Amino acid sequence: MSAVAVHSGRTRGRRSSPMSWRWSDRLALAAAWLAGLSLCLIAAAIVLYMGYRGIQYLRPGMIFERPQVSADQAGSGGFLDPLLGTIVVSAIGIAIAMPLAVASAVWITEYGQGGRVSRSLARVVESSIEIVAGTPDIVIAIFGLAVFQLPLLAPLSFQAEGGGVFGRSFIAAGAMMSLLALPPLYAATRDGLQAVPAQMREAAFALGKTRITTVRRVLLPSVRSNIATGTTLGISRIVGSTAIVLILLGSTLRIETQGAVPVVNLLRGTGSSLTTYVYENSPAGEGAAPEKAYAAAFVLLVLVLALNVAIERLGRGRRDVVSSVI
Amino acid sequence: MLERLKRPWPDHRAERTLGAVSLLVGVVIVAMIAFVAVRSWPIFQHNGLRWLGGGGDFEAEIARMNAATAHPTAADYQLRAWPLLYGTLLSTAIAVVLGIAIAVLASVFIVELAPRRVSRVVIPVVRLLASVPSVIYGLIGILVLVPFVGNHLVSEGDRRSVLGVVQLTGAGLAPTVAILTVMITPIMIALVCEALEAVPPSWKEGAVALGLNPLRAVRAVTLKAIRPAIVAAAVLATARALGEAVMIQMVSGGKTFAPNLDHGVPVFLFEPLRTLASAILDFREGIGSPSLKAAVYSFSLLLLLSAFVLSVGGYLVKLPLRRYQARA
Amino acid sequence: MYADEMVLDRSNASSAEMPVPPVMPASPELPVPPVRTIVLDRAPTPVRPVPEREAVRPLSDFAGPERLSLRHVGVSYAGKEAVRSVSLSIHQGEVLALIGPSGCGKTTLLRTLNRLTELTAGASRTGEILLDGEDIHDLVDTTLRSRVAMVFQQPNPFPMSIFDNVAFALREQGRKRPARRQLEPLVVDALRRAGLYDEVRDELDRPALRLSGGQQQRLCIARAIAPRPEVLLMDEPCSALDPISTGVIEELIGELRRELAVVIVTHNLAQAHRVADKVAFMYLGDLVEYGGVRDVFEDPRAQRTREYVQGAFG
Numbered sequence: 004m005s006a007v008a009v010h011s012g013r014t015r016g017r018r019s020s021p022m023s024w025r026w027s028d029r030l031a032l033a034a035a036w037l038a039g040l041s042l043c044l045i046a047a048a049i050v051l052y053m054g055y056r057g058i059q060y061l062r063p064g065m066i067f068e069r070p071q072v073s074a075d076q077a078g079s080g081g082f083l084d085p086l087l088g089t090i091v092v093s094a095i096g097i098a099i100a101m102p103l104a105v106a107s108a109v110w111i112t113e114y115g116q117g118g119r120v121s122r123s124l125a126r127v128v129e130s131s132i133e134i135v136a137g138t139p140d141i142v143i144a145i146f147g148l149a150v151f152q153l154p155l156l157a158p159l160s161f162q163a164e165g166g167g168v169f170g171r172s173f174i175a176a177g178a179m180m181s182l183l184a185l186p187p188l189y190a191a192t193r194d195g196l197q198a199v200p201a202q203m204r205e206a207a208f209a210l211g212k213t214r215i216t217t218v219r220r221v222l223l224p225s226v227r228s229n230i231a232t233g234t235t236l237g238i239s240r241i242v243g244s245t246a247i248v249l250i251l252l253g254s255t256l257r258i259e260t261q262g263a264v265p266v267v268n269l270l271r272g273t274g275s276s277l278t279t280y281v282y283e284n285s286p287a288g289e290g291a292a293p294e295k296a297y298a299a300a301f302v303l304l305v306l307v308l309a310l311n312v313a314i315e316r317l318g319r320g321r322r323d324v325v326s327s328v329i
Numbered sequence: 330m331l332e333r334l335k336r337p338w339p340d341h342r343a344e345r346t347l348g349a350v351s352l353l354v355g356v357v358i359v360a361m362i363a364f365v366a367v368r369s370w371p372i373f374q375h376n377g378l379r380w381l382g383g384g385g386d387f388e389a390e391i392a393r394m395n396a397a398t399a400h401p402t403a404a405d406y407q408l409r410a411w412p413l414l415y416g417t418l419l420s421t422a423i424a425v426v427l428g429i430a431i432a433v434l435a436s437v438f439i440v441e442l443a444p445r446r447v448s449r450v451v452i453p454v455v456r457l458l459a460s461v462p463s464v465i466y467g468l469i470g471i472l473v474l475v476p477f478v479g480n481h482l483v484s485e486g487d488r489r490s491v492l493g494v495v496q497l498t499g500a501g502l503a504p505t506v507a508i509l510t511v512m513i514t515p516i517m518i519a520l521v522c523e524a525l526e527a528v529p530p531s532w533k534e535g536a537v538a539l540g541l542n543p544l545r546a547v548r549a550v551t552l553k554a555i556r557p558a559i560v561a562a563a564v565l566a567t568a569r570a571l572g573e574a575v576m577i578q579m580v581s582g583g584k585t586f587a588p589n590l591d592h593g594v595p596v597f598l599f600e601p602l603r604t605l606a607s608a609i610l611d612f613r614e615g616i617g618s619p620s621l622k623a624a625v626y627s628f629s630l631l632l633l634l635s636a637f638v639l640s641v642g643g644y645l646v647k648l649p650l651r652r653y654q655a656r657a
Numbered sequence: 658m659y660a661d662e663m664v665l666d667r668s669n670a671s672s673a674e675m676p677v678p679p680v681m682p683a684s685p686e687l688p689v690p691p692v693r694t695i696v697l698d699r700a701p702t703p704v705r706p707v708p709e710r711e712a713v714r715p716l717s718d719f720a721g722p723e724r725l726s727l728r729h730v731g732v733s734y735a736g737k738e739a740v741r742s743v744s745l746s747i748h749q750g751e752v753l754a755l756i757g758p759s760g761c762g763k764t765t766l767l768r769t770l771n772r773l774t775e776l777t778a779g780a781s782r783t784g785e786i787l788l789d790g791e792d793i794h795d796l797v798d799t800t801l802r803s804r805v806a807m808v809f810q811q812p813n814p815f816p817m818s819i820f821d822n823v824a825f826a827l828r829e830q831g832r833k834r835p836a837r838r839q840l841e842p843l844v845v846d847a848l849r850r851a852g853l854y855d856e857v858r859d860e861l862d863r864p865a866l867r868l869s870g871g872q873q874q875r876l877c878i879a880r881a882i883a884p885r886p887e888v889l890l891m892d893e894p895c896s897a898l899d900p901i902s903t904g905v906i907e908e909l910i911g912e913l914r915r916e917l918a919v920v921i922v923t924h925n926l927a928q929a930h931r932v933a934d935k936v937a938f939m940y941l942g943d944l945v946e947y948g949g950v951r952d953v954f955e956d957p958r959a960q961r962t963r964e965y966v967q968g969a970f971g
Contacts, residue, residue: 014781016772016794016801019542023797028544031434032442035544038431039438039451042518045511046454049461049469103350110347124348131355137636139572141606142365145629148616149364182357215343243462245575250613278464285468287579293472300465311460531813538773539826539880540803549829554816 050304057301060294066302070256070280082299084257085280088173091258091269092248092276093241095177096184097234103181104188105230107132109218112196136186144250147179151251159271171253172261174270179247184237191233195226232317239310242303245278254279277303362633369627371620375406380627385409387585391612394621401620408624412587414631416602419588420502420577421570424509429563431510432517433552439518440525441547452522459515466508467579474504475580478599487596494592500582501601508576513569517562524558525551568639571632574606581607605632721749724888724918725770725805730784732762732769734777739765742784743944745937747888752910752919754933754950756926758970762942763922767890770920771805772798789887803830806881807890811897812873814865814880819857822865822876823847826884843883851879852909871902878909882917889913891921895928907932926966930954938962 021029068081107128115125151159152170159174199222207217223230253259253273261271275283277299282288284296372380390408397405439448439455479499488497528551536546582601585608590597603611605628615621725747732740740762747753755763765774772793774780786793793801803826814822823844828834844861848854853875857868865876874894881889891910895903910919910932923929929936929950936953938946938961946953946962957963964970 013783013794014779015775017797019797019799024542024545028542028548031437031548032544035434035438035442038434039443039447042431042435042458042514043451043454046458049465050457052469052473053465103353106347107351107354110344110351114344114347121348124352127355128351131358134358134637134640135354137568137640138361139568139574139606139632139636141572141574141609142361142629142632142636145609145626146361146364149368149626150360185354213340213343215340239460243460243464245462245464246610249575249610278462281464281468282575282579285579286471287467296468296472300468303462304465307460307462308457311456529813531809531811532815534773534776535809535813535815535877536825537776538771538802538807538809539829540799540801540884541826541829542799545829549825550815 053297053301053304056297057304059297061298061301065298082277082280082295082302085275085277085299086302088248088252088258088274089242089276089278091173091274092177092180092252093238095173095270096180096241097188097237099178099181100184100188100237101230101234104185104233105192105223108189108192108196109223112193113214113218113222132186132189135182138182139246140183140244141246141250143179143182144247147175147247147251151175151178169253171251171273172271173252173274176248176251177270179251180241180244183240183244183247184234187236187240188230188233191229191236192226195229196222199225228317232314235310235314235317239307239314242310243278243307245276245282248276248279249282252276252279254283256283277306365626365630365633369623369630371406371623372408372627375403376408380408380410381414383409383411383415383587387412391585391615391621391624394624395615395618397618397620399619401618405620406623408627410624410628412585413603413605413608413628415587416581416585417571417604417606420505420509420581420602420604421567423506424513424570425563425567427506427510428514428517428566429559432514432521432562432566433559435514436518436521436525437544437547437552440522441543455515455518458511459519463512463573463576464579466512467576470504470508470576470580471500474507475499478503482595483599484595487599490596491592491600495584495586495600497596497599498582498601499599500580501599502581502588503598505577505581505602506598508580509570509573512573512576513566516569517566520558520562520565521555524555528554564639564642568636571635571639572606574604574610577604578607578610583611721751721918723748724789725920726785726787726790727770728785728787730766730769730782730786732765732774732780732782734765735779738942740769740939741942743937743939744784745944745947747918747920749887749916749918750914751934752914752921752932753935753937754929755920755922755937755939756924756929756965757939757945758965759924760941761939763939764892766939767807767892767920767922770888770890771802771807773802773807803884804886805888805890806884806886807892808874808877808881808894810893812870812877814868814873814876816864816866818862819865819868819876820844820861823879823883825880830884847879847883850882850913851875852905852912853879869902871898871905874898874902874906875909878906878913882913886917888918888920891919893922893924896924903928926954926968938965940965 021032024032062081065081066086067083069083070085071080111125111128115121115128148170150156151172156170159172203221203225204217207221208214212220252275254275255273256275258269258274259272260268261273262268279288281296281300281303284292284299286293385407387409393407394401394405435451435455439451443451476499478501479497482503483497483499491497532550532554533543533546536550537543541549581603583603584601585603586601588597588600588602592600609625609628609632612621612625616625723746725745727743727745727747730740730743731738743766745753755767757763768774769782770786770793774782775798782794788796788801788804793805815825817825824840827840827843845854848857853872856872857863865873868876874897878889878894895906898906907928910921913919914934921929921932923932933950936946936948936950937944938953938957938959940961946957946959948958953962954966957966
């Protein structure tokens with residue numbers, strides 16, 4: 004009997020080989036493998052090709068040089084202004100979206116469970132945010148144009164002679180970008196708040212704290228990482244958006260400020276972003292400078308990948324990272 | 330006054346403030362619909378619903394709108410935008426159908442077939458593909474794919490067969506659909522993978538115990554069980570495809586043309602097209618002219634309404650499939 | 658004790674008085690209440706068959722040819738031995754019950770019989786298992802599982818109609834899908850043999866998940882026996898069910914064993930006694946005792962078997 008213990012066991016017996024399966028199964032097997040591998044191939048091709056072109060055309064100085072307005076686009080200047088434009092627009096977008104998103108998430112989880120009125124209002128808010136999430140970028144951009152071309156909001160861009168409000172400025176683009184960042188920020192914060200165990204709230208209430216103080220002092224600090232994840236998701240959506248910038252930022256190569264007051268003149272000014280820079284330099288835009296487009300696109304891709312890695316690092320310990328990219 | 334704000338607020342004030350802030354989103358949605366609808370009214374006013382149909386020369390109509398003055402006549406509002414709708418529906422439909430097939434196959438590969446090491450590589454790859462900005466897809470499209478199609482796939486015979494009707498430059502339906510499929514598939518894969526992993530393992534075990542090979546077990550049982558998830562993924566992908574403006578504008582050929590199946594299959598794929606979203610981008614500069622502005626807003630209204638319809642429709646389609654879902 | 662005292666007290670007290678709870682006297686005359694005895698301390702009593710319900714059928718009337726032969730079978734998961742050197746014989750016409758406390762390896766042994774252990778990474782097997790003389794290791798796994806069917810602890814009907822569930826294995830075997838007309842008589846027959854047909858005859862296309870727990874389990878049995886396997890493995894099939902459904906399924910097992918060999922894992926000793934013809938008792942991976950049901954329950958040879966069947970541990 005002891006000899007049996009020494010004898011190492013067999014793991015797999017004879018398995019049915021694909022040769023004996025129905026042809027539809029074999030087809031499905033081949034197709035599944037094909038799909039999986041082609042996915043990897045396409046992704047590798049995109050990354051490698053962009054990398055190749057990027058290294059070919061990107062001079063490190065380009066990141067810090069301002070674009071030159073010259074006929075020979077290919078040889079001159081960098082894309083500092085578009086890069087700054089991306090940063091400014093993201094900052095404005097997040098600055099507007101974060102208080103909105105956090106306030107909504109707090110209201111929904113802490114106050115929206117009460118009577119029938121607050122519950123139906125909560126559903127309205129949730130559905131609205133879902134609708135915003137599903138609206139295409141370009142529709143948001145057109146809406147932004149409609150809003151910021153109102154004479155009422157003329158100070159926010161500039162007004163041409165004849166009364167037409169231009170409607171395009173950093174603040175216009177940033178405001179609409181906030182709509183892009185709002186849904187992921189809201190969802191992340193809400194999930195974080197819902198995951199906080201009831202005991203934490205009860206402990207605070209038992210100490211006599213009001214709900215709002217509990218939120219400020221206890222709950223919000225504990226969902227900081229969720230808020231960070233949501234913010235990074237929002238930033239990555241903003242950075243990747245082209246349509247809103249094309250329509251709402253005025254498409255000037257350099258950042259042009261408007262007026263004299265220091266920060267306000269930037270908000271009222273026009274410029275471009277990394278994405279529109281790529282667009283304009285490609286054959287689809289003005290430019291006959293595909294080299295610049297490749298260089299800028301490479302930087303853009305690296306930026307987006309870095310944001311993705313950040314999202315993953317921040318989201319470690321949460322289980323919904325796969326679908327959070329959406 | 331500032332003192333009052335600095336002291337911790339009582340709950341009821343906080344609740345009302347937060348509630349008001351939250352409802353701002355609802356206000357934004359209503360404003361969005363209102364603004365876009367109001368500004369697109371002139372098109373409906375002058376064309377009725379016929380602007381959705383065909384029969385006009387779209388390019389000429391747009392040119393006329395562009396040239397119109399600040400006080401356009403009724404004729405300046407004439408529009409027949411069917412080619413745009415056709416282009417949108419065609420490209421979206423093909424991309425979504427292809428995308429679902431690839432997504433389901435790839436998800437089965439990732440969850441069931443691939444060895445662990447391979448899965449661990451493929452999942453970040455999918456996430457990467459999902460986060461690439463559309464302008465980069467467009468760039469690769471216009472600088473690599475379009476020349477490839479134009480120089481290597483379109484033959485002289487193809488060009489001659491549509492001489493005088495349309496010019497085949499390589500930019501058109503084929504590269505548009507190809508890239509659009511690649512753009513929307515990762516989203517679907519993420520959703521379908523999640524659904525596959527949520528299926529109770531007892532079903533697959535039961536199927537294997539009955540003598541089915543693993544792939545057959547997945548096909549016969551697991552795929553049936555995730556049908557609602559597949560529908561949800563398709564709806565999400567359709568919404569994404571409808572709203573894609575930048576990439577399509579770069580790759581679809583810049584000419585309003587309805588690809589014609591009568592020209593035979595390879596030629597059909599090479600013909601240029603325009604979608605609602607890419608048209609908005611194309612005509613964005615013309616917003617100065619009131620009639621063109623109304624046209625652009627009417628395209629936006631269509632997109633907005635279709636996004637709405639998709640959300641509702643997706644929800645409705647999933648309902649009858651709930652019957653077979655496990656209640657475990 | 659106290660109760661008796663209280664009764665006596667009350668008979669002496671007047672009716673107007675409230676009964677006073679007796680105070681514990683210090684006097685040594687009154688005995689201290691005895692320590693409660695726990696089950697193990699009592700002298701063992703032999704298990705008797707339940708008088709109203711005979712064991713479903715007398716022993717081995719139908720003992721047929723040997724279906725499965727296990728020789729020194731051992732199973733380990735990632736190096737850790739779950740089953741050690743088990744040798745058994747399973748015949749058509751008999752029900753073999755695998756009993757033993759949790760973790761003794763009985764489920765593992767059962768799942769080895771249709772090579773379901775291969776779904777788990779790191780499982781390996783020693784020894785031989787012969788199905789009608791052929792080593793199951795050499796059989797194609799899908800063929801093996803069509804001859805050795807399994808019913809699980811939790812009923813797991815597929816998310817389809819009742820008909821599709823029962824026809825499932827019939828459809829997937831072979832290269833061509835049979836037409837519904839060909840399948841119907843087989844499905845009806847399987848449902849009859851599983852004792853479910855009368856309850857669902859008008860509703861074959863309703864979703865299977867709408868059935869009750871007991872019905873679902875009988876559906877799983879019908880599904881398993883539809884392709885006419887030679888052996889039916891049952892992994893605690895009644896543990897998730899109510900007593901009435903359990904009774905129905907136990908009767909079913911008695912009928913089924915005529916055409917099949919049945920191996921049932923159960924932790925319910927009374928059920929084993931009711932249903933089985935042969936019993937194999939396992940403990941911590943070893944086969945401790947194997948014999949006819951009367952022998953194992955009434956006159957076990959091993960001390961540990963005696964302790965287990967008498968409820969000393971569980």
